[in-house]
Amino acid sequence: MKKLYITISLICTVLSLQAQKQLSLEEARLSALEYNRSLKVSESHKQAAEAQKKDAFTNYLPSLAASSSASVIPGSISTGDIFLPTAASPADAMAGSYNGVAHMPNSEIDNFTFIMADVSVQQAIYAGGKIRTANKMAESGIVIAEQAYQLKESEVILNTDEAYWQLAALREGVILAEKYVQMLDTLEGQLNASYELGLVPKSEQLKVKVQKNDAELSLLRASNGYKMLQMNLCQVIGLPLDTEFELTERVDFNPTLPNLVNGNVLAQDQRQELKILQEQGNIAGYEKRMVNAEYLPQLGAQAGYNYFKIDNLIDDAQFMVAASLHVPIFNWNQRKHKRVVAQTKIDEVNYNLEDTKEFIQLEVQQIQLKLQEGFEEVLWAQRNKSEAQESLEETQLSFDVGLNTTTDLLNAQATWQNAQAKEVQSLANFEILKTQYLKVIGSL
Template identity: 25%
Template sequence: MKTKMIYIIGMACMTGTLSAQTVVDYSTFEQKVLDYSQTLKQSVAQRTAMQKAMKAAKTAFFPAVDATGSYQYRINKYEMDFGGMAVPMEHDSYSAEVGVSQPIYAGGSIYHNYKASQIQTQMADKSVDLTTDNIIYAAEASYWGTAAQKEMYETMCQYVQIIEQLTKVLHDKYDDGYISKTDLIQMQTRLKEAELQRSSSYQSYQVALQNMNVLMGLEPLAEMDLTDSISTILPMPAFIGAETALNVRPDYAISQLDVDYQKRQVSLAAAKYNPSLSIGFKETWGTQMLNISGETMFNSNVYASIKLPIFHWGARFKSTAAQKAILLSKQYALQDKQDQISKEVAKAWTSLTENTRQISIAEENCKLAEENLDLNTFSYTEGKLTILDVLSAQLTWIQAYTNLIQSYYEQKIALADYRKATGIRYLGQK
């Protein structure tokens, strides 16, 4: 009895589920997930917001033009006394003013605020990369997890078929009086256990497919099938050291930019207490201050404004000290991130190489389990072994194939971990 032949029969378990299906390979699935991801769209929108904020911060360098106006109506009658002569004042007073102001020096606040906004824009850009990495990783985990569930379901179908065939043989032998009913009942019990396991495996497979549909923005119950199986051989990447990963990992770049941003915050805290100078021009039109006749006039002014902070009870020192403490905290976080990435790269490479090696061991184990099941089944039908030996061989068979599927899955996840840990997609590798 060869399980490869039984596999063809076991594929009948999938009949009725393949019509009108969407068939996707991993690359197509990944792109569909990226296209639909609302999380990625949020990240892109936040990047756009930071870009607009940076442009807004830049406008502070340029002259500002403002217009103001006022109107006042005096209800009570009022007369101005000029040397004993009462002169009635107009009830209406109004004015309009247009002014142009240009900051010459703002203590560095405009400059540092603009530089801080530039850094925030760069951080937002790296956040998009980080979000993309996380989505790609989630897509890999979802696809290969579903592929593993599919393989497990098909394996359980084979397992049920193996037991069904032997159950039929035992039933015939029991009818002919060659075996006791105990052997038949034990095999029938094993068959029901296998059918329950198959049902549970099918349920897990369908839930995994539903999750994939949701990631692509489809209806959860939309029919779908996978092109790439869990046993698909993927190219092994070259070893990439932690130093290379640090140069391309977006989360490390964000930590570096966060330190730079905090340095600007230190400078901004001090800039509030630096001298500032601005100049401007104002053109005013309206009634005179003493509105006797109601006539209007133009008035032009050129001005310069200077501010010299003198004493604020040590506020400058305390404000900068607080920002420097935050800066020190972010520098520690940067070092911690560097150590974390170094560990992730080393762990991911070890897991990838070992999981790849374990696949070969699991494949050899499956061959042995298959041969053992064939021999034990044959020997039992010849009366040389007990039914317990066959039941044990069946358990060994299903456990061996379960371990093989798990090895395939863990190797795919280890590869995804390594790609993410090293930032391999930024290096032009796949």
């Protein structure tokens, strides 16, 4: 059902892009999840695990087998005198209890024919717990495949968010670069007029021109960077690289810090890596059970129908029912040695599990610090932008009345543009950090 939902959403995304040339973050995520090849591999692993579970379940069921053979020897052959042992009943024959001999005199047979066919049904009654344990191992395999898929899914979403917000930040950067060029263009026009009237020297006019040339080069680089990041996002979500679209999402200029309480508790409970290791520990335990099962009695039953014909001499069919019991008696401590090997696997998984828990705890604390730092960086950038805006306005007024130089105004404009860019970048980084935090606690 989830696969169908993603496919339908992808179709809607493509149609939306063709009609409106717009792309939301949710559409980008859905498209990336549908397109990503690593996810397709994980999906095939899930299907394989489910098939293994079905295969393990068939061991509970009886097996049916049939075979037949026919031989013809052309020409004429002599049988010679044939002496065959005889038994009072088929059961005595199966037990090897014979009570006489039947004599078949020599005869000539043309085109000697031998035909044999049998059908048998076998059913395991008790296999030391092997079948039940194998089914539990298969169930753990399904859980591992599902958690591995979810882990890859969260990685795809994080990569998509990073590409999306980097592109969104650079889009704002292009807009700012355009505003900065327009600002310098306006100032250049003012100084050109003042220079024509002889109010300012040529050097003042050239200062603005040089600054404007640098700003135009920065705008060109920002525009090219935007195109490259757009192609990068196209590659991530599976669209043609030359696809052009507008992002519908903008950075939140009034961000809030996520609730960081119980982050480590959530991570220990939800992280896919831990669930995978826990299931691997279960499988290691099941493997140890399988070792024990090898040295327990094995009981099975079989029923069969046999038919055989030897030319015109014998034409017979028999129904057979049998039971088999296998009891290991002595194995030179082989069971003990295999149990030691199985236990080392259990210990290894447990050590890895504890190491991973500690690593995740460290990872959660680190991302929480980064989030708090990123939030403070946003607040700092916004204060800096406000101060830069106020400084620019004051400098512009002073410049208009001749109290500040052209250099002072150019510096104020550059500081304003830099402050605006840092605010946008800090906001985009904060959005990415929020996604990283959700991934770290296993909620993405």
